[in-house]
Amino acid sequence: xxxxxxxxxxxxxxxxxxxxxxxxxxxxxxxxxxNVSGSAFLRLNGMECRHGRISNPDESQDLIGDCDVVxxxxxxxxxxxxxxxxxxxQIVRNVVxxxxxxAPIIFASTIIVYAPAMKFWFPDSYGLEKxxxxxxxxxxxxxxxxxxxxxxxxxxxxxxxxxxxxxxxEIRSGKVALxxxxxxxxxxxxxxxxxxxxxxxxxxxxxxxTFDLITSPQWSWLDVYRYYADALAMQLQLAHPQNxxxxxxxxxxxxGVMRHFLGYLANHHAITERLTFLLAFLxxxxxxxxxLRYLQTRARNEINxxxxxxxxxxxxxxxxxxxxxxxxxxxxxxxLMKRYPLPTSLEFAAGQESSSRELSSR
Amino acid sequence: xxxQRATESGMIETMDTPxxxxxxxxxxxxxxxxxxxxxxxxxxxxxxxxxxxxxxxxACEGVRIxxxxxxxxxxxxxxxxxxxxxxxxxxDDLDELPQTDIxxxxxxxxxxxxxxxxxxxRGTSVLAEKPLVACISDADHLCTLYPDYSLACxxxxxxxxxxxxxxxxxxxxxxxxxxxVSVSEGALTTKTGADSRFYDDAAAGGGVLMDLGCHxxxxxMYISNAFRAIPVKQRFVYxxxxxxxxxxxxxxxxxxxECDLDYFVSWLQPARNAVELRFxxxxxxxxxxxxxxxxxLGRKDRSGNDQVxxxxxxxxxxxxxxxxxxxxxxxxxxxWMAFLHGIRTQQASKLSARSCLPTxxxxxxxxxxxxxxx
Numbered sequence: 001x002x003x004x005x006x007x008x009x010x011x012x013x014x015x016x017x018x019x020x021x022x023x024x025x026x027x028x029x030x031x032x033x034x035n036v037s038g039s040a041f042l043r044l045n046g047m048e049c050r051h052g053r054i055s056n057p058d059e060s061q062d063l064i065g066d067c068d069v070v071x072x073x074x075x076x077x078x079x080x081x082x083x084x085x086x087x088x089x090q091i092v093r094n095v096v097x098x099x100x101x102x103a104p105i106i107f108a109s110t111i112i113v114y115a116p117a118m119k120f121w122f123p124d125s126y127g128l129e130k131x132x133x134x135x136x137x138x139x140x141x142x143x144x145x146x147x148x149x150x151x152x153x154x155x156x157x158x159x160x161x162x163x164x165x166x167x168x169x170e171i172r173s174g175k176v177a178l179x180x181x182x183x184x185x186x187x188x189x190x191x192x193x194x195x196x197x198x199x200x201x202x203x204x205x206x207x208x209x210t211f212d213l214i215t216s217p218q219w220s221w222l223d224v225y226r227y228y229a230d231a232l233a234m235q236l237q238l239a240h241p242q243n244x245x246x247x248x249x250x251x252x253x254x255x256g257v258m259r260h261f262l263g264y265l266a267n268h269h270a271i272t273e274r275l276t277f278l279l280a281f282l283x284x285x286x287x288x289x290x291x292l293r294y295l296q297t298r299a300r301n302e303i304n305x306x307x308x309x310x311x312x313x314x315x316x317x318x319x320x321x322x323x324x325x326x327x328x329x330x331x332x333x334x335x336l337m338k339r340y341p342l343p344t345s346l347e348f349a350a351g352q353e354s355s356s357r358e359l360s361s362r
Numbered sequence: 363x364x365x366q367r368a369t370e371s372g373m374i375e376t377m378d379t380p381x382x383x384x385x386x387x388x389x390x391x392x393x394x395x396x397x398x399x400x401x402x403x404x405x406x407x408x409x410x411x412x413x414x415x416x417x418x419x420x421a422c423e424g425v426r427i428x429x430x431x432x433x434x435x436x437x438x439x440x441x442x443x444x445x446x447x448x449x450x451x452x453x454d455d456l457d458e459l460p461q462t463d464i465x466x467x468x469x470x471x472x473x474x475x476x477x478x479x480x481x482x483x484r485g486t487s488v489l490a491e492k493p494l495v496a497c498i499s500d501a502d503h504l505c506t507l508y509p510d511y512s513l514a515c516x517x518x519x520x521x522x523x524x525x526x527x528x529x530x531x532x533x534x535x536x537x538x539x540x541x542x543v544s545v546s547e548g549a550l551t552t553k554t555g556a557d558s559r560f561y562d563d564a565a566a567g568g569g570v571l572m573d574l575g576c577h578x579x580x581x582x583m584y585i586s587n588a589f590r591a592i593p594v595k596q597r598f599v600y601x602x603x604x605x606x607x608x609x610x611x612x613x614x615x616x617x618x619x620e621c622d623l624d625y626f627v628s629w630l631q632p633a634r635n636a637v638e639l640r641f642x643x644x645x646x647x648x649x650x651x652x653x654x655x656x657x658x659l660g661r662k663d664r665s666g667n668d669q670v671x672x673x674x675x676x677x678x679x680x681x682x683x684x685x686x687x688x689x690x691x692x693x694x695x696x697x698w699m700a701f702l703h704g705i706r707t708q709q710a711s712k713l714s715a716r717s718c719l720p721t722x723x724x725x726x727x728x729x730x731x732x733x734x735x736x
Contacts, residue, residue: 285440292412292444299417299691306692309685 002202003028005067007054007095008074010038013108013153016160016191017073017198018042020340024199032063045343055090060098069202070099071106085129092133096140104147104201104208107137111152111187111212116319134210147208149201151194151327154214157224158191159342164228167315171229175312177239182222185321189213192336197327199340211327218324219333221316227334245311265294267301400425400702403460403486405452405477406468407432407441410491415466416445418694424702428462456480463487464705471496482507489701491516493572494715498723505719510710514701515718517580521696523654523686528585528639528646530684531656537641540586540621543614544638547578547650548607548628569605571725571732575627578650579728580721581637582623588614591623591724598732599630606630610728654688655681 004021008014009031019042021029031049033039039049052059054074064070072095076087092107099105112127113134123131134150141148157164170176194213200206219227229236265272272294279287330336341347402425404411411430419427431450432438442449450459456476465481467474467490474495481488488508494515495501505513519525532540548570571579583591596610607628614621626633639646640661648656658680687693697713704711 288440289444292417292441295413296417296420296445299414299695300421302689302691303418303421303695306687306695 001026001028002068003030003066004069004071004198004202005030005032005050005064007032007064007070007072007091008108009033009042009049011073011075012161013156013158013191013194014073015042016158016342017071017194018047019045019160019342019346020191020195021198022047022343024195024340026203027199030064030067045346054094054098055087057090057094057097060094064095064098065100067100067103069104069106069198070095071108071198073108081125088129088133089136092137093140096137096144096146099146102145102147104149104205105137105141106149106151106198106201107134109134109150109152109210111154111214111322113152114322116187116322117317119320138210141208147201147205149208150210151197151213152211153194154187154189154212154322156191156194157188157333159346161191167225167228168232170315171225171232171234171236174237175239176225176237177241177244177312177314178221178225178316179314179318181238181241182225183220184318185218186221186224186316187214187319187322188219188224189215190333190337192340193330193333195340196330196336200328206328210325212322212324213327214322214324215333216324216326216330218321225315239312243311245308245313265297398424398706400464400705401428401462402426403428403462403465404430404447404468405432405459405465406491407434407437407449408468411466411468412441412444414690414694415468416441416447418691418698419466420445422695422698422702425464425698429460431459461486464489464702467491475500478504478507487512487701487705489514489516489698489713490715492576492718493725494718494722497726498719501715501719501722505716508715509708510714510716511704511708513715514697514704514711514713515715516697517577517584517713517718517721518687518693518697519577519581519650519652520584520712521687521693521700522648522652523684523688524648524656525581525585526686527654527656527682527684528637528648529587531646531682532585532639533587537644537646537658539618540616540639540641542622542624542640543582543586544624544640545578545582545650546626546634546636546638547574548626548631548633548635550629550631570627570629571605571608571728574629575608575625576721576725578627578637579625579724580718581650582625583614583720583724585637585639586614586616586621586623588616588621589720590615591720591727593728593731596728596731599628605729605732608728608732610731612724612728652687652689652693654683654686656684657681 004027006014006018006021006029009018010033014031018029018031021027029047031039031042031047032054033042033049033051034053035051036043036049039047039051042049050063052063054060054063055076072091074091076084076091078084078087095105109130110127113123113131115121115123115127137150138148140146155163157167193215197211197213225236265275279290282290331339402419404415404419404427407430416427416430419425427445427447429448429450430438430442430445431452432441433452435449435451438449438451441447452459457480459480461484464487465477467477467481467488469477471493474490478488478490490513492515495504507513531537579591582588591612591614594611594613596608598605599607607630608625610623610625612623612625614623635650637648637650639648643661645659645661646656647659659677660679687696700711700713703709704714710716
């Protein structure tokens with residue numbers, strides 16, 4: 001029996017991964033949360049949890065010292081960058097120090113390190129912090145003989161994930177707008193795939209390294225939405241691109257610039273009032289024409305506001321497709337979801353409140 | 363009822379029996395493609411066209427404006443040049459007007475009948491500025507000339523978000539049955555602008571009830587789904603034959619029964635500019651101006667008793683919001699969109715002339731009652 005510690009088990013990914021690992025033969029899962037409030041959901045679902053701060057060197061040994069595999073899903077995200085950086089690095093240090101000698105350690109990173117939303121590589125602060133933490137983790141593991149696995153997670157899909165609830169809500173509302181009609185890669189990964197990777201690390205001892213945990217071959221966004229529409233037994237209704245809110249102002253030509261200028265004036269009464277004085281020096285016919293043009297611009301602006309209010313936003317961001325450094329051959333997510341099921345009471349409750357109601361009444 | 367009509371020379375003649383040509387209903391426009399671009403002609407180059415319809419129409423998808431016509435060529439030329447449109451003089455022979463799919467008819471009500479006949483004969487759909495016609499018998503006859511989707515009247519307040527929401531709340535009885543409606547609209551209006559001269563001429567369709575009041579009366583009837591408004595008591599203030607203020611109590615007849623309507627419209631004094639819908643335990647209030655919001659107040663707040671107020675003394679209230687027009691231009695845009703959609707799908711829009719008949723009848727009944735009991 002391999003004992004697998006899940007740090008950050010109270011988080012969205014940690015919770016679902018813990019629950020799916022719970023019934024895996026040959027695995028004893030040890031969810032770890034900072035306090036009993038954080039672990040309540042897992043405990044109410046029959047899991048024994050450990051409590052303590054992995055960022056505290058005095059507690060870390062007790063938390064993970066007897067585990068055969070450590071999965072680090074913990075993340076400090078207080079909103080104070082300096083504090084978060086210190087804590088997250090402390091967590092990495094403590095995990096490597098406190099882990100059983102030779103125990104594989106999995107560090108959960110993110111595909112944000114590739115800056116997929118950008119046309120060129122320019123990660124945001126979250127991606128950069130993760131990238132720096134990855135390097136630190138690999139260096140520490142090399143020095144302490146721990147097999148180091150870095151899993152760069154894509155958008156994590158699963159019954160308990162917010163993104164899945166969002167997708168289900170969008171399908172129910174009938175307003176699904178997908179860039180490129182959903183044909184682009186989703187860069188998603190299902191929790192069951194993460195579980196499979198952890199199981200392989202625990203039971204099969206694969207070669208350590210840095211891997212992208214994204215469903216391979218990639219699911220397009222249309223695949224993802226269709227999958228959940230089927231699960232909800234609903235018809236997927238895609239919004240026409242014309243009905244999607246545009247984020248780009250159309251000011252690329254001189255007429256567009258003029259419209260923007262007039263639109264600006266239409267919304268700034270103080271300026272138009274002062275310009276009126278100058279207009280009185282111009283011929284009456286020109287005055288009348290300018291006034292009607294002003295009304296035309298105002299009407300266009302107001303109508304555009306109305307049009308935009310009736311439109312829907314893109315449901316997903318138009319990220320570029322990533323070249324996946326996959327973690328070996330993995331079965332299809334649907335197969336894995338059946339292999340690593342959630343407790344029956346939590347099965348496909350995405351977007352519904354029934355699961356939490358059931359729990360609270362237990 | 364004696365009727366007044368404009369002759370082709372612009373003179374007004376009075377006749378006892380309407381001289382209506384026997385016409386068949388207009389042929390339908392067959393192409394219902396959503397991508398179809400409709401050609402639009404504009405008859406009348408007045409202020410409502412240049413300052414409201416044209417700014418909106420030039421921003422509308424699915425329309426191509428072919429011409430702007432007026433008896434006064436200078437007016438047509440001035441408006442046409444501002445919007446880069448072809449100006450057309452309305453000659454004595456109306457048949458010289460170019461053929462289009464749709465016409466916006468924005469000439470005084472007394473001059474409209476020849477146009478209605480011409481466009482019905484041509485199969486041209488018509489969006490007419492209010493009032494559609496001066497009396498219900500004309501309106502009834504007019505509706506027989508066009509398919510329901512092909513003739514609409516500009517009661518654009520129906521597109522306000524607040525009005526759509528109020529209609530829904532009443533129809534679905536969110537607050538129970540509607541008990542009564544109160545309309546109060548107006549201001550001290552001393553407008554003497556370019557197009558306001560017709561306010562001085564009752565025969566030209568002026569008068570506060572016909573010009574302004576019909577909108578709020580239509581809102582009250584549209585929201586309550588009333589098919590009849592029977593004047594019970596009324597007070598008209600006439601000035602040189604033009605009604606400047608109207609106060610009336612009417613009974614609205616709806617499918618659910620009767621409902622009181624207190625109605626006040628004035629150019630002589632400020633009013634609340636609100637429509638209030640009274641239910642058993644609350645009052646819904648919506649502005650006469652374009653808005654997406656309605657206010658919901660407790661019944662006691664209105665009587666001034668047992669009020670709980672905030673620090674500024676305002677009574678507590680709920681507000682509700684609904685998508686729809688929140689500005690005048692948005693209202694006219696939605697009016698056009700509804701009309702065009704109706705033509706494309708060959709379904710009567712919410713602004714169809716037939717749906718406006720109860721309001722036209724109510725205005726006529728109120729005027730008739732006002733003359734009997736000024």
